[in-house]
Amino acid sequence: MYSNQARLSNPVDLRLYTTLKIGGCAALFFIINEKDQFPAVEKYCRENFYLLGNGSNILVKDKFIKTPVIKLGRGFCYLRHNNSFLEAGASTPLSFLIKYCLDNNISLAEKLVGIPATIGGMLAMNASSFGCSLASRLQEVEVYDxxxxxxxxxxxxxxEFSYRCSSLLRSGLLILRAQxxxxxxxxxxxxxxxxxxxRLKKQDFSSPSCGSVFKNPAVSPAARLIEACGLKGVKKGGAQVSGKHANFIINRGGASYRDVDFLIKMIKDKVFKKYNIILKEEIQRWG
Ligand SMILES: Cc1cc2nc3c(=O)[nH]c(=O)nc-3n(C[C@H](O)[C@H](O)[C@H](O)COP(=O)(O)OP(=O)(O)OC[C@H]3O[C@@H](n4cnc5c(N)ncnc54)[C@H](O)[C@@H]3O)c2cc1C
Structure with a gap:
């Protein structure tokens, strides 16, 4: 039945596939290595599906996830270039791209170094740091519906690219490669x-996290607002508002979805009461 596709033994523990290390098991988890394998999974994905990059921006509920999860595998992890452009498969980790660019003396993504993401996830989220994004150098993407x-x-x-969002993210199209x-x-x-x-000076790498939880409002970085509400270091179960970067919630061991959700609600509530600002989540919730 699954002859032309890789399908992991199910259910698959999504804690293993997210940087926050929280979440339940996926009932159906497909790793796709070639385009030819898409037709075999389409029938499972007509209603809905989740697409996983490196799971560095995802908060998964602690429950059985019935929605199928798709991950692009090694077949979509490659890099090649000529004098004027570079092409990357969507599952290529940013760290591979940075190393490749360094070895070949290519300027493209050096300011993004340290984001624990895939190229597909970065484009979908329009990830950026130090004023640089992959979108700014993008020529084209190949997508699959x-x-x-x-x-x-x-x-x-x-x-369309906007702050931590893109039309690619909203459309549910799979990014296969980018130039x-x-x-x-x-x-x-x-x-x-x-x-x-x-990055090491500002961000908290002491425990698992999914990076910044909230988008920065126009008036001030979210971290500054959260810190000013006295929430740095506040804990709930195994989850904690980072003492180093207040927009990070870290998993100090055994944190549950509910722990993180509790802290998110508390942060939103306190920031709203103090500043009349509604913090919007950058993270993607699954389940
Ligand atoms: C320690 C840490 C530091 C971080 N620092 C930054 C930072 O400086 N700047 C920043 O912007 N973000 C940062 N992040 C957040 C995160 O790395 C980014 O949002 C990143 O873009 C997510 O990429 P990913 O491959 O992990 O995607 P995932 O988290 O797996 O997915 C994120 C979204 O992208 C979609 N997606 C993934 N792959 C594809 C694809 N091939 N086609 C279509 N959609 C896809 C998913 O469906 C999901 O909706 C940080 C996270 C951590 C843990």
């Missing part, structure tokens, strides 16, 4: 080291 079984190439101007404009690198190693240092 699991609902209609069709494939297309979208040019950059056919895609970027590149330029010759200049002091790449120094730039990468500098950005790693800055």
């Amino acid at each position: 699991l609902r209609s079984g069709t494939q297309a190439v979208l040019k950059k101007d056919e895609i 970027f404009r590149i330029s010759r690198g200049k002091d790449l190693k120094a730039e990468i080291e500098k950005r790693i240092k800055e």
Whole structure:
């Protein structure tokens, strides 16, 4: 029945596939390695499905997840370039891209170093740091529509990118590969080291997390607002508002979805009462 597709023995514990290490098991979990394998999973995904990158922005409920989960596997992990552009498979980790660019003296993503994401997840979320994003160098993406079984190439101007969002995220299209404009690198190693240092200084890598929980409101970084409400270090079960970066909620061991949800609600409530600002979540909730 599943001859032409890789299907993990089910159910699959999603804690193993998310950086926050929280969540229940997925009833159906497909790892796709080739485009030919899509038709076999389409019938499971007509109603709905979740698409997993590196799981670094996802909060999964502690329950059996009936919605099928799709992950692009090794077949979509590759990099190649010529003088003017670089092409990356969507499941390629950003860290591979950074290393490849360093080895080939290519300037593309050095300011993004340290984001624990795949290229597909970064484009869908329009991830950025230090004013840089992959979207700014994007030329085109190849996408697959699991609902209609069709494939297309979208040019950059056919895609909307906004703060931590894109039309790709909203559409449910699977990003298969992306092509970027590149330029010759200049002091790449120094730039990468500098950005790693800055990231280590600001962000909390002491325990599992999914990065910033809330989007930054226009008036102030969310972390500053949360800190000013006196919430740094506040705990609920195994979850804690990071004492280092107040927009991070960390899993200090055994945190549940409910623990994190409790802290999120508390933060929103306190920030609203103090500043009349509604914090919006950057993280994607599943389940
Ligand atoms: C320690 C830490 C630091 C972080 N720092 C930053 C930062 O500096 N800047 C920043 O912007 N974010 C940051 N993040 C958040 C996170 O890394 C980004 O949101 C990233 O873009 C998520 O990529 P991912 O591959 O893990 O995607 P996932 O978390 O797996 O998925 C995120 C969303 O993208 C969709 N998606 C994934 N792959 C594809 C695909 N191939 N096609 C279509 N949709 C897809 C998913 O369905 C989901 O809706 C950080 C997270 C952590 C844990």
